[in-house]
Amino acid sequence: MKIGIVTLYAANNYGAYLQAFALQKYLRNCGHHPVFIKHNARKPIRTLLAHLKNELTHFRLNNLFFVCIRHGGNIPYLNKFDYCSIKKANSLDMVILGSDEIWNTSRKSIYENKVLFGYGINNITISYAPSINNAKAEDFQKKPEIIDMLKKIDCISVRDERSRKIISSLLDRKIVTVVDPTLLLEKSKWESFEKKILLPTRFMMLYLYAIEDYALDFIEQLQDYADEKKIITVSSFAKIKWADKNIGMTPFQFLYAMHHSDVVVTDSFHGLMFALIYQKNFIIPKAASSKLQDTITQYHLEDRVFSSERKVKNILQQNPDYNKINKLMNYNVNSSKQYLSHCVQKICDLVTPSITEEK
Numbered sequence: 281m282k283i284g285i286v287t288l289y290a291a292n293n294y295g296a297y298l299q300a301f302a303l304q305k306y307l308r309n310c311g312h313h314p315v316f317i318k319h320n321a322r323k324p325i326r327t328l329l330a331h332l333k334n335e336l337t338h339f340r341l342n343n344l345f346f347v348c349i350r351h352g353g354n355i356p357y358l359n360k361f362d363y364c365s366i367k368k369a370n371s372l373d374m375v376i377l378g379s380d381e382i383w384n385t386s387r388k389s390i391y392e393n394k395v396l397f398g399y400g401i402n403n404i405t406i407s408y409a410p411s412i413n414n415a416k417a418e419d420f421q422k423k424p425e426i427i428d429m430l431k432k433i434d435c436i437s438v439r440d441e442r443s444r445k446i447i448s449s450l451l452d453r454k455i456v457t458v459v460d461p462t463l464l465l466e467k468s469k470w471e472s473f474e475k476k477i478l479l480p481t482r483f484m485m486l487y488l489y490a491i492e493d494y495a496l497d498f499i500e501q502l503q504d505y506a507d508e509k510k511i512i513t514v515s516s517f518a519k520i521k522w523a524d525k526n527i528g529m530t531p532f533q534f535l536y537a538m539h540h541s542d543v544v545v546t547d548s549f550h551g552l553m554f555a556l557i558y559q560k561n562f563i564i565p566k567a568a569s570s571k572l573q574d575t576i577t578q579y580h581l582e583d584r585v586f587s588s589e590r591k592v593k594n595i596l597q598q599n600p601d602y603n604k605i606n607k608l609m610n611y612n613v614n615s616s617k618q619y620l621s622h623c624v625q626k627i628c629d630l631v632t633p634s635i636t637e638e639k
Contacts, residue, residue, distance in 0.1 A: 281624065282313045284375040286396055287382060289316045290358060292327050293517070294487075294534045295462075295550025297357070299379050301531070303408065303461035304361065305469075312624070315362040317369050319395045357531065366400050374627045375401050379409035379439060379461050383447070385419040385426060397429040405432070406623045409439040409458050409616075411571050417446050427451070435623045437616075440574040458616035462553045463609065470557060474539060475532040480512040480525070485541035487517050487551035494565050501592035502545065508593075511542050543596060549575065556609065561599045563592060578612075579605050
């Protein structure tokens with residue numbers, strides 16, 4: 281089947297690109313032909329140029345290489361995807377909306393791109409693991425046309441419990457939760473996509489968003505732990521003043537770094553996904569988003585979150601219990617694959633005439 285995917289494939293962060301990469305790879309492995317439906321919710325070249333301009337304006341010339349790799353590292357890989365226009369989407373066998381924050385109606389770049397909700401697509405449509413993140417029911421109620429679009433979707437799944445509750449109440453229908461597409465590929469598959477990059481022999485991978493929000497106490501404890509264990513702190517997502525090294529990486533170099541790190545420090549949803557995929561020892565400074573909190577709850581990871589009662593050293597002195605985590609994860613992955621397979625097969629039966637009908 282030729283399947284269209286509507287997602288944030290061109291976003292300039294590792295997670296957004298790799299979830300799109302994972303879904304199209306999984307569908308291809310299942311024998312389908314996935315294509316991304318073009319839209320303007322993310323403009324990677326414009327974003328890269330804006331970041332470069334900002335560095336030049338502030339005379340931070342030593343940051344230019346980092347910015348080029350960090351914000352432009354995914355651009356060459358976008359050519360590896362197949363695409364189609366919205367106008368040609370109706371010639372596809374079906375369309376999948378998702379994954380990632382394509383239903384986060386609190387963001388203007390999302391609600392203005394209505395194709396993310398199925399607008400203009402008149403053939404069979406399902407959703408796979410979209411998230412509303414921190415958007416509220418009121419954000420949808422202010423845009424009733426978006427609710428009407430969601431009502432037309434044939435099968436709906438979302439990525440997290442908060443999204444499920446709010447979308448279910450808005451549409452008054454049953455919604456299922458499924459895993460992020462990154463979990464649809466096994467660890468060995470991700471390893472095969474890695475691109476080697478020069479890194480310290482032993483290092484702590486920092487994949488952090490809310491850098492300025494962290495208490496000095498947390499940073500000092502983290503640095504003390506790194507000094508004690510003789511490991512180097514490496515940031516790839518943002519330039520961090522207190523990190524030993526800031527290294528810009530492409531998405532596939534990021535995979536290599538996550539795989540070979542000694543410890544992962546992240547407040548990112550996809551940072552946590554890849555920490556779990558690679559079975560790393562990790563710590564979460566704080567659960568800054570509902571999607572991250574939902575994963576923490578789902579896999580019983582509360583003891584990995586820093587607090588005044590849970591010190592950095594105490595958290596990291598013991599690895600997560602991956603026997604328990606993998607058991608839960610494998611169940612959720614299998615259930616998600618069954619959901620996707622069921623939806624695709626159901627549509628396959630609709631679009632493929634039977635032998636009897638042909639006769």
